[in-house]
Amino acid sequence: MxxxxxxxxxxxxxxxxxxxxxxxxxxxxxxxxxxxxxxxxxxxxxxxxxxxxxxxxxxxxxxxxxxxxxxxxxxxxxxxxxxxxxxKYLPEAMPAEELRALAEEVIAELGASALTDMGNVMKVLIPRVAGRAPGGDISKTVRELLEG
Structure with a gap:
Protein backbone atom coordinates (compact mmCIF):
# COMPACT_ATOMS: atom_id res chain seq x y z
CA MET A 1 0.00 0.00 0.00
CA LYS A 88 5.08 6.05 11.25
CA TYR A 89 4.88 6.84 7.53
CA LEU A 90 8.56 7.39 6.82
CA PRO A 91 10.86 4.50 5.90
CA GLU A 92 13.41 3.28 8.43
CA ALA A 93 16.31 5.71 8.66
CA MET A 94 19.41 4.61 6.77
CA PRO A 95 22.39 3.86 9.04
CA ALA A 96 25.41 6.12 8.52
CA GLU A 97 27.57 3.15 7.46
CA GLU A 98 25.10 2.15 4.75
CA LEU A 99 24.87 5.74 3.50
CA ARG A 100 28.66 5.98 3.40
CA ALA A 101 28.93 2.69 1.46
CA LEU A 102 26.30 3.84 -1.05
CA ALA A 103 28.06 7.20 -1.46
CA GLU A 104 31.40 5.45 -2.04
CA GLU A 105 29.74 3.24 -4.66
CA VAL A 106 28.29 6.25 -6.54
CA ILE A 107 31.62 8.12 -6.36
CA ALA A 108 33.38 5.08 -7.83
CA GLU A 109 30.74 4.73 -10.58
CA LEU A 110 31.11 8.36 -11.62
CA GLY A 111 34.86 8.48 -11.13
CA ALA A 112 34.42 11.56 -8.94
CA SER A 113 37.55 12.76 -7.22
CA ALA A 114 37.13 16.44 -6.36
CA LEU A 115 34.64 18.62 -4.55
CA THR A 116 33.60 20.05 -7.93
CA ASP A 117 32.00 16.65 -8.70
CA MET A 118 29.75 16.86 -5.63
CA GLY A 119 26.68 18.03 -7.58
CA ASN A 120 26.89 15.09 -9.97
CA VAL A 121 27.31 12.63 -7.10
CA MET A 122 24.35 14.13 -5.22
CA LYS A 123 22.18 13.99 -8.36
CA VAL A 124 22.71 10.21 -8.57
CA LEU A 125 22.79 9.45 -4.84
CA ILE A 126 19.65 11.28 -3.65
CA PRO A 127 17.18 9.17 -5.70
CA ARG A 128 18.87 5.98 -4.44
CA VAL A 129 18.50 7.06 -0.82
CA ALA A 130 14.85 8.07 -1.45
CA GLY A 131 13.88 9.71 1.83
CA ARG A 132 15.76 7.32 4.11
CA ALA A 133 18.38 9.93 5.07
CA PRO A 134 18.21 13.71 5.50
CA GLY A 135 19.77 15.81 2.74
CA GLY A 136 22.22 17.36 5.19
CA ASP A 137 23.59 13.95 6.15
CA ILE A 138 23.94 12.94 2.51
CA SER A 139 25.77 16.15 1.66
CA LYS A 140 28.07 15.86 4.67
CA THR A 141 28.99 12.26 3.82
CA VAL A 142 29.72 13.03 0.16
CA ARG A 143 31.77 16.09 1.11
CA GLU A 144 33.87 14.05 3.57
CA LEU A 145 34.53 11.36 0.98
CA LEU A 146 35.47 13.81 -1.77
CA GLU A 147 37.73 15.90 0.48
CA GLY A 148 39.70 12.86 1.31
Whole structure:
Protein backbone atom coordinates (compact mmCIF):
# COMPACT_ATOMS: atom_id res chain seq x y z
CA MET A 1 0.00 0.00 0.00
CA UNK A 2 1.44 3.39 -0.95
CA UNK A 3 1.99 6.16 1.57
CA UNK A 4 -0.84 8.38 0.31
CA UNK A 5 -3.34 5.55 0.80
CA UNK A 6 -1.94 4.86 4.27
CA UNK A 7 -2.33 8.55 5.17
CA UNK A 8 -5.93 8.60 3.94
CA UNK A 9 -6.79 5.44 5.90
CA UNK A 10 -5.08 6.80 9.02
CA UNK A 11 -7.02 10.04 8.66
CA UNK A 12 -10.33 8.15 8.63
CA UNK A 13 -9.22 6.12 11.65
CA UNK A 14 -8.18 9.28 13.55
CA UNK A 15 -11.58 10.82 12.84
CA UNK A 16 -13.38 7.71 14.10
CA UNK A 17 -11.21 7.61 17.23
CA UNK A 18 -11.63 11.37 17.74
CA UNK A 19 -7.84 11.72 17.96
CA UNK A 20 -7.45 15.46 17.46
CA UNK A 21 -3.65 15.54 17.24
CA UNK A 22 -3.47 12.74 14.67
CA UNK A 23 -6.32 14.26 12.66
CA UNK A 24 -4.67 17.70 12.66
CA UNK A 25 -1.27 16.29 11.71
CA UNK A 26 -2.59 14.09 8.93
CA UNK A 27 -4.77 16.90 7.60
CA UNK A 28 -1.75 19.19 7.30
CA UNK A 29 0.33 16.52 5.57
CA UNK A 30 -2.46 15.66 3.13
CA UNK A 31 -2.97 19.37 2.40
CA UNK A 32 0.75 19.76 1.65
CA UNK A 33 0.59 16.77 -0.71
CA UNK A 34 -2.52 18.08 -2.47
CA UNK A 35 -0.97 21.55 -2.82
CA UNK A 36 2.15 20.06 -4.34
CA UNK A 37 0.05 18.04 -6.76
CA UNK A 38 -1.84 21.19 -7.76
CA UNK A 39 1.40 23.10 -8.26
CA UNK A 40 2.89 20.35 -10.42
CA UNK A 41 -0.42 19.53 -12.13
CA UNK A 42 0.41 15.86 -11.72
CA UNK A 43 0.02 13.00 -9.28
CA UNK A 44 2.99 12.70 -6.91
CA UNK A 45 5.07 9.56 -6.90
CA UNK A 46 6.12 7.80 -3.69
CA UNK A 47 9.48 9.61 -3.55
CA UNK A 48 7.84 13.03 -3.70
CA UNK A 49 5.33 12.07 -0.99
CA UNK A 50 8.19 10.91 1.25
CA UNK A 51 10.01 14.18 0.58
CA UNK A 52 6.96 16.11 1.76
CA UNK A 53 6.78 13.96 4.89
CA UNK A 54 10.49 14.65 5.55
CA UNK A 55 9.87 18.37 5.11
CA UNK A 56 6.94 18.30 7.54
CA UNK A 57 9.04 16.34 10.05
CA UNK A 58 11.90 18.83 9.80
CA UNK A 59 9.46 21.71 10.26
CA UNK A 60 8.16 20.18 13.47
CA UNK A 61 11.67 19.53 14.77
CA UNK A 62 12.43 23.21 14.24
CA UNK A 63 9.20 24.08 16.05
CA UNK A 64 10.36 22.07 19.06
CA UNK A 65 13.66 23.95 19.12
CA UNK A 66 11.90 27.33 19.01
CA UNK A 67 9.23 26.33 21.54
CA UNK A 68 11.89 25.08 23.96
CA UNK A 69 13.73 28.40 23.72
CA UNK A 70 10.45 30.22 24.40
CA UNK A 71 9.60 27.94 27.35
CA UNK A 72 6.41 26.61 25.72
CA UNK A 73 6.31 23.09 27.15
CA UNK A 74 2.70 22.58 26.03
CA UNK A 75 3.66 23.22 22.40
CA UNK A 76 6.70 20.95 22.72
CA UNK A 77 4.54 18.04 23.93
CA UNK A 78 2.01 18.44 21.08
CA UNK A 79 4.75 18.74 18.48
CA UNK A 80 6.56 15.65 19.77
CA UNK A 81 3.31 13.72 19.40
CA UNK A 82 2.99 14.99 15.81
CA UNK A 83 6.57 13.86 15.10
CA UNK A 84 5.75 10.34 16.32
CA UNK A 85 2.74 10.26 13.99
CA UNK A 86 4.81 11.41 10.99
CA UNK A 87 7.59 8.90 11.66
CA LYS A 88 5.08 6.05 11.25
CA TYR A 89 4.88 6.84 7.53
CA LEU A 90 8.56 7.39 6.82
CA PRO A 91 10.86 4.50 5.90
CA GLU A 92 13.41 3.28 8.43
CA ALA A 93 16.31 5.71 8.66
CA MET A 94 19.41 4.61 6.77
CA PRO A 95 22.39 3.86 9.04
CA ALA A 96 25.41 6.12 8.52
CA GLU A 97 27.57 3.15 7.46
CA GLU A 98 25.10 2.15 4.75
CA LEU A 99 24.87 5.74 3.50
CA ARG A 100 28.66 5.98 3.40
CA ALA A 101 28.93 2.69 1.46
CA LEU A 102 26.30 3.84 -1.05
CA ALA A 103 28.06 7.20 -1.46
CA GLU A 104 31.40 5.45 -2.04
CA GLU A 105 29.74 3.24 -4.66
CA VAL A 106 28.29 6.25 -6.54
CA ILE A 107 31.62 8.12 -6.36
CA ALA A 108 33.38 5.08 -7.83
CA GLU A 109 30.74 4.73 -10.58
CA LEU A 110 31.11 8.36 -11.62
CA GLY A 111 34.86 8.48 -11.13
CA ALA A 112 34.42 11.56 -8.94
CA SER A 113 37.55 12.76 -7.22
CA ALA A 114 37.13 16.44 -6.36
CA LEU A 115 34.64 18.62 -4.55
CA THR A 116 33.60 20.05 -7.93
CA ASP A 117 32.00 16.65 -8.70
CA MET A 118 29.75 16.86 -5.63
CA GLY A 119 26.68 18.03 -7.58
CA ASN A 120 26.89 15.09 -9.97
CA VAL A 121 27.31 12.63 -7.10
CA MET A 122 24.35 14.13 -5.22
CA LYS A 123 22.18 13.99 -8.36
CA VAL A 124 22.71 10.21 -8.57
CA LEU A 125 22.79 9.45 -4.84
CA ILE A 126 19.65 11.28 -3.65
CA PRO A 127 17.18 9.17 -5.70
CA ARG A 128 18.87 5.98 -4.44
CA VAL A 129 18.50 7.06 -0.82
CA ALA A 130 14.85 8.07 -1.45
CA GLY A 131 13.88 9.71 1.83
CA ARG A 132 15.76 7.32 4.11
CA ALA A 133 18.38 9.93 5.07
CA PRO A 134 18.21 13.71 5.50
CA GLY A 135 19.77 15.81 2.74
CA GLY A 136 22.22 17.36 5.19
CA ASP A 137 23.59 13.95 6.15
CA ILE A 138 23.94 12.94 2.51
CA SER A 139 25.77 16.15 1.66
CA LYS A 140 28.07 15.86 4.67
CA THR A 141 28.99 12.26 3.82
CA VAL A 142 29.72 13.03 0.16
CA ARG A 143 31.77 16.09 1.11
CA GLU A 144 33.87 14.05 3.57
CA LEU A 145 34.53 11.36 0.98
CA LEU A 146 35.47 13.81 -1.77
CA GLU A 147 37.73 15.90 0.48
CA GLY A 148 39.70 12.86 1.31
Missing amino acids: DTKTQLNDAMKEAMRAKDKVAKRTLTMVRAAIQQSEKDRRAELDETAVLAILQKELKSRQETITEATKAGRDDLVADTEEEILILK
